[in-house]
Amino acid sequence: MKVSVIGATGYAGAELLAILHRHRQVEVCHITSESHTGVKISDLYPHFRGIYDMTLESMKDSESIGKDSDAVFIALPHGHAMKVGKILQDTDAKIIDLGADYRFNDTSVYEKWYNVEHTHKDAKRVYGLAELYRDKIKDAKIIGNAGCFTTASILALAPLVKNHLVDINTIIIDAKSGVSGAGRGAKQANLLPELYDSFKAYNVAHHRHTPEIEQALSEIGGENITLNFTPHLVPMSRGILATCYANLKENVKPEDVDSAYQNLYGDEYFIRLLGRGGYPATKDVRGSNYCDIAWHIDERTNRVIALSAIDNLVKGAAGQAVQNFNIAFGIDEKEGLDVVPMYP
Amino acid sequence: MKVSVIGATGYAGAELLAILHRHRQVEVCHITSESHTGVKISDLYPHFRGIYDMTLESMKDSESIGKDSDAVFIALPHGHAMKVGKILQDTDAKIIDLGADYRFNDTSVYEKWYNVEHTHKDAKRVYGLAELYRDKIKDAKIIGNAGCFTTASILALAPLVKNHLVDINTIIIDAKSGVSGAGRGAKQANLLPELYDSFKAYNVAHHRHTPEIEQALSEIGGENITLNFTPHLVPMSRGILATCYANLKENVKPEDVDSAYQNLYGDEYFIRLLGRGGYPATKDVRGSNYCDIAWHIDERTNRVIALSAIDNLVKGAAGQAVQNFNIAFGIDEKEGLDVVPMYP
Amino acid sequence: MKVSVIGATGYAGAELLAILHRHRQVEVCHITSESHTGVKISDLYPHFRGIYDMTLESMKDSESIGKDSDAVFIALPHGHAMKVGKILQDTDAKIIDLGADYRFNDTSVYEKWYNVEHTHKDAKRVYGLAELYRDKIKDAKIIGNAGCFTTASILALAPLVKNHLVDINTIIIDAKSGVSGAGRGAKQANLLPELYDSFKAYNVAHHRHTPEIEQALSEIGGENITLNFTPHLVPMSRGILATCYANLKENVKPEDVDSAYQNLYGDEYFIRLLGRGGYPATKDVRGSNYCDIAWHIDERTNRVIALSAIDNLVKGAAGQAVQNFNIAFGIDEKEGLDVVPMYP
Amino acid sequence: MKVSVIGATGYAGAELLAILHRHRQVEVCHITSESHTGVKISDLYPHFRGIYDMTLESMKDSESIGKDSDAVFIALPHGHAMKVGKILQDTDAKIIDLGADYRFNDTSVYEKWYNVEHTHKDAKRVYGLAELYRDKIKDAKIIGNAGCFTTASILALAPLVKNHLVDINTIIIDAKSGVSGAGRGAKQANLLPELYDSFKAYNVAHHRHTPEIEQALSEIGGENITLNFTPHLVPMSRGILATCYANLKENVKPEDVDSAYQNLYGDEYFIRLLGRGGYPATKDVRGSNYCDIAWHIDERTNRVIALSAIDNLVKGAAGQAVQNFNIAFGIDEKEGLDVVPMYP
Numbered sequence A, B, C, D: 001m002k003v004s005v006i007g008a009t010g011y012a013g014a015e016l017l018a019i020l021h022r023h024r025q026v027e028v029c030h031i032t033s034e035s036h037t038g039v040k041i042s043d044l045y046p047h048f049r050g051i052y053d054m055t056l057e058s059m060k061d062s063e064s065i066g067k068d069s070d071a072v073f074i075a076l077p078h079g080h081a082m083k084v085g086k087i088l089q090d091t092d093a094k095i096i097d098l099g100a101d102y103r104f105n106d107t108s109v110y111e112k113w114y115n116v117e118h119t120h121k122d123a124k125r126v127y128g129l130a131e132l133y134r135d136k137i138k139d140a141k142i143i144g145n146a147g148c149f150t151t152a153s154i155l156a157l158a159p160l161v162k163n164h165l166v167d168i169n170t171i172i173i174d175a176k177s178g179v180s181g182a183g184r185g186a187k188q189a190n191l192l193p194e195l196y197d198s199f200k201a202y203n204v205a206h207h208r209h210t211p212e213i214e215q216a217l218s219e220i221g222g223e224n225i226t227l228n229f230t231p232h233l234v235p236m237s238r239g240i241l242a243t244c245y246a247n248l249k250e251n252v253k254p255e256d257v258d259s260a261y262q263n264l265y266g267d268e269y270f271i272r273l274l275g276r277g278g279y280p281a282t283k284d285v286r287g288s289n290y291c292d293i294a295w296h297i298d299e300r301t302n303r304v305i306a307l308s309a310i311d312n313l314v315k316g317a318a319g320q321a322v323q324n325f326n327i328a329f330g331i332d333e334k335e336g337l338d339v340v341p342m343y344p
Helices: A009-020 A062-068 A083-089 A107-114 A129-136 A147-162 A207-223 A253-266 A316-329 B011-022 B063-069 B081-088 B107-114 B130-138 B146-164 B209-221 B254-265 B314-328 C010-020 C062-068 C080-090 C107-114 C129-140 C148-162 C209-221 C253-267 C316-329 D013-021 D062-068 D081-088 D107-114 D130-138 D149-160 D209-221 D254-265 D314-328
Strands: A002-006 A027-032 A071-074 A093-099 A125-127 A142-143 A172-177 A228-233 A240-247 A273-274 A289-299 A303-310 B002-006 B028-030 B071-074 B096-098 B125-130 B142-145 B172-177 B228-233 B242-249 B270-278 B293-300 B303-310 C002-006 C027-030 C071-074 C094-097 C125-128 C141-145 C170-178 C228-233 C238-245 C269-276 C291-298 C301-311 D002-006 D029-034 D071-074 D094-099 D123-127 D140-147 D170-179 D229-231 D238-248 D271-276 D291-298 D302-312
Touching: A002 A062, A002 D029, A009 A027, A009 A316, A027 A062, A027 C125, A027 C316, A027 D254, A062 A083, A071 A083, A071 A316, A083 A093, A093 A316, A093 D107, A107 A207, A125 A129, A125 A316, A129 A147, A129 A316, A129 D291, A142 A316, A147 A207, A147 A228, A147 A240, A147 A289, A147 A303, A147 A316, A172 B172, A172 D130, A207 A228, A228 A303, A228 B242, A228 B303, A240 B172, A240 B228, A253 A273, A253 C107, A273 D238, A303 A316, A303 B228, A303 C062, B002 B011, B002 B063, B011 B028, B011 B314, B011 C228, B028 B063, B063 B081, B063 D130, B071 B081, B071 B314, B081 B096, B096 B314, B107 B209, B107 C080, B125 B130, B125 B314, B125 D302, B130 B146, B130 B314, B142 B314, B146 B228, B146 B242, B146 B254, B146 B293, B146 B314, B209 B228, B254 B293, B270 D029, B293 D002, B303 B314, B303 D229, C002 C010, C002 C062, C010 C027, C027 C062, C062 C080, C071 C080, C071 C316, C094 C316, C107 C209, C125 C316, C129 C316, C148 C170, C148 C209, C148 C238, C148 C253, C148 C291, C148 C301, C148 C316, C209 C253, C228 D238, C228 D271, C238 D170, C238 D229, C238 D302, C253 C269, C253 C291, C269 D029, C301 C316, D002 D062, D013 D314, D029 D062, D062 D081, D071 D081, D071 D314, D081 D094, D081 D314, D094 D314, D107 D209, D123 D130, D123 D314, D130 D149, D130 D229, D130 D314, D140 D314, D149 D170, D149 D229, D149 D254, D149 D302, D149 D314, D170 D271, D209 D229, D254 D271, D254 D291, D302 D314
Parallel strands: A002 A027, A002 A071, A071 A093, A093 A142, A125 A142, A172 A228, A273 A289, B002 B028, B002 B071, B071 B096, B096 B142, B125 B142, B172 B228, B270 B293, C002 C027, C002 C071, C071 C094, C094 C141, C125 C141, C170 C228, C269 C291, D002 D029, D002 D071, D071 D094, D094 D140, D123 D140, D170 D229, D271 D291
Antiparallel strands: A172 A240, A240 A303, A289 A303, B172 B242, B242 B303, B293 B303, C170 C238, C238 C301, C291 C301, D170 D238, D238 D302, D291 D302
16 A cells, blocks of 8 residues: 655654554655655654655645555644645545644634634544544544544543543643654754753643543533643653543442443553553653553542553554554554554 | 751752852751761762762761751651651750651651651641741741652642632642652662653652641641642652642632732742743752742633742752751841752 | 573563564563563563563573573573573574673683683684674574674774774774663662763773674784773663774775775665764664764874764664574564664 | 853853852843843743843943953854954953854964954963963953863863873864753754754864864973864763873873872862772763863773863853953952752
């Protein structure tokens, strides 16, 4: 099968190429970058030398890229993918967008939080969080790959919400991400000397992953959920940990919580349940598509604290995109993704 | 004035010596270590070469150390300080304990959380969080210096609790600390390769700083407070960030929150208010005694999110100890502590 | 094919298991640890959960392990492998030792530098640096896998020495390694707070990789070489960079140097030549078996400066071991090793 | 005394302000930035909040700045300081330039390596490496503060060269620096994800500190010295380690080397001799003006390996500038600089 990557020079695009190199059923045929058209990808990313020495093309002729491809991955900033999606719509290629353009059912929510007009409102799209939307992904033409913070947060909370174990008005997500999530653009704030030995929050009460989490959990729980989401920046390269709080409803027993996780995720290859009292660490999933999940119950306050760890560039972006691709094409979901996390 | 340090070889003890070197009114007369008696401190900490080449003594003869000293700083593991405190009680020396032994009004709380019998229950002690207990510290014989997480957490929440702006049943503290907080003991879990590029929670629902935070906030708010406290380990050396959540009571306006912080801390030198919408970063306080505080209001959920940043070894330990020392002896509170944070 | 790993709980052992998971022609049948016999490897390394949940055995019955295995990898501290090797010698299993016991032709050199009596002097062994000793490895029974610093150093210098381009009395290797090279043992000196934001040399003029480098370069150059080797510790987890200096002989032209590298390594898959003026970075090879090499000529001093970068745990240990295994069994040399380095 | 800082917004400028805050005999009267004129320094560097809230001025009216000041520190990119220096020349202010414009006796060397025309060739200037040029600094009008790599390198090698203990044709300096040396400009290459867990060399055989080192060592040794200098980038914020190699001349004994260091530096407060066999670490000097020095002798190759560690922003820039300032004005050399390095 032939696949192309529109916008291959960001960290997510590069991670995608690395994963596709392991995938035994695909061949990468086009990779694009508007700012580096004509440049070899290995000149921008020397770690690709000898592995990917392809030249970056322009995405201007997206249509012919679509015609050459069974699937097109889009790794562009939000607002740009929908333009490409509109063009590719009439090709046979399936579309997997790693950005936000196709994640929202209600495009007015997108428009409000992203401050951009949505120009492809009638796109037939599905939300690309593999474990929870697998059936829909199977038949999808356009997949709006779930975001990084959202993947960690939704997977941690879904069993609680689905089984109505918690008071939905009490959900707080305190999330922490490595700096690769901020992209490869040159910003003073992300220089090593600025971030080294430093820790801080950002976008409190305003991060764009908030409505995406709310959409999914509302669907899963069957009622409208509004919650707090607070991201923080960790002085490391990769990884997200989400610490999720909620009040348990009356009479909910610890075993009910255990069952909720076991029932929803017991058969999932990429979700590893560490059980009640466990401690996921981002390093244990680094470079892999795993999401490690554990939960704690504080009897003093009757709160559940759910913890989840992912690699933001893999399960939070490129890995999940390939997982969705595999699902959409009926390939073994693990293909290209069955690697041991890198430790230490 | 003459001061001594019992237990000088941990990170807090070493930081204390560094601060005392800048203090123009003290001379360090005794430093002790049971495991390194007879060794020069600069052999254990080469950064002290030429600055402190003193030899570590045993603390066995605490009484004579107390007689030589105007003040004795104790930086021992919990359970050990109270033994020394009992001996020093009858000397003229003031005692500043950096550990937990003298932090609790109700020693049964201490005994429950620390799993140790308290053997100095009648000690006349005050809680050493300078900004909130200054008046009591002035006359104190024994000061139980506030813990690191607790200092950050209490200072962030005190204005809200004191002014009854939040529902006290909704307080959640999600805290993050650099690894120096775990001490200098050789543990596999704290090796650089293990922690590098990793992030995780620990001691969820069971950390010993929980009851200490509850004690202080309950006193400040005048009602019993039970809350969630969740610590995390950041792959960095120094610094604590506390992210504190609480539901605002009805009709509380953003300006009420602003005023609460301004009124309580407006005149405090070591508390820097970044205002509503600000973002404290641990790097901005690194190596200093500052506590930077900001707050956000999420109108969607009617929650306040308060953020505070400290250096765990300074404002969270040795710096606060010297601040308490200065208060207790009527010295300018800034003496020895008026330094610019180290950046970058 | 069946393989076993004696001493699976160090960083090199764990990396080996990660690589073997990708290898399509092997099955791991025994893994051992004396200090953790009976424990699941995933309890020691949670990143293995769901991938390797095997139980660690004792190596006491090495003979039966050998009989079950086509190959046995040994990842024990030096001095211990030769005892196992002696036992395994009479089984059909090939032996790949990741330690130093089988690296030296002249065991008296080993005994002098390692301060241990060699008890398996008559072992038929070959030196396991794949690119330079491939022909010998093909028929080997016992392979003494090259060390980490030595691999980087020898590969960088071999073309110069082989072609007699440099004055062999002027060779200086200034090498830098991530901390994973120091192993997983709990040592105060390797705690994150100790190493973070720090850089230093160690074992100057006395590091045990010195005679190993000298042995190989002397063989390659056909004359006895004595050189300087200086290791340094970098505050990072993985990676080695070797900066190698030597005076060019008279009349050696830059093009001669270029040709020497091209001729020796032009066809090597795992050696990537960045050419004259290039800059290898450890990150570009992280998690992979590549060795990136470049060279510079300083016309002012007539010195060549050769640079090489490897991942110490892969090309410097487990990756090279699998590469040697593949060679010894006539398998495609890339099997299990053809991965994109992890970036960023 | 009144001092001003021209170009206060780089890392060296900020460090200078931090040091001047501790200095009991100075008051900062002007700070400038062309790109941030009118902005408060604490808006650019939040760690200065409450300490320095001064507004940045333009340096356009340098002359009046000079008239207001007893000394002017210049922390501009090379090529810019000499313009300011020319204007300030006729004021009473002493000038301490942290850049390269006033470091070279022979401005043609400067012009060749920096590729800029020197427009202030007749400036009466002295080289500002305090320990070796103290007498000249006492009477100086313009001080060309020594560079960071150069300070570490020259201090490590001066005793060997001065006492003619080494073959001057064999000097090789392999130096390593934290990333703060690259400045605060937004560059993709210096983003945390790019540098984290990475190590590499740069500017091999072409770094501009080479001729500066050669100038000083040639003066000290009394003969022209040409040498190799190779810088590397360490994934940390602060610190430089220089590893210096040279062949010992015949009949030089280890004790001769010891004496050379002891005689030259025995009385220097800011140079700490760790002796033969010692290991300086950048962390042991972090945040301080110390230069820690040790040396090793490799009897196998008859080479001496000298090691030195400094904080690049302190002894390698701002600290040395204040030390020079103190010397020039007859103030105690330690004033403002007598702090304990920050550990851990």
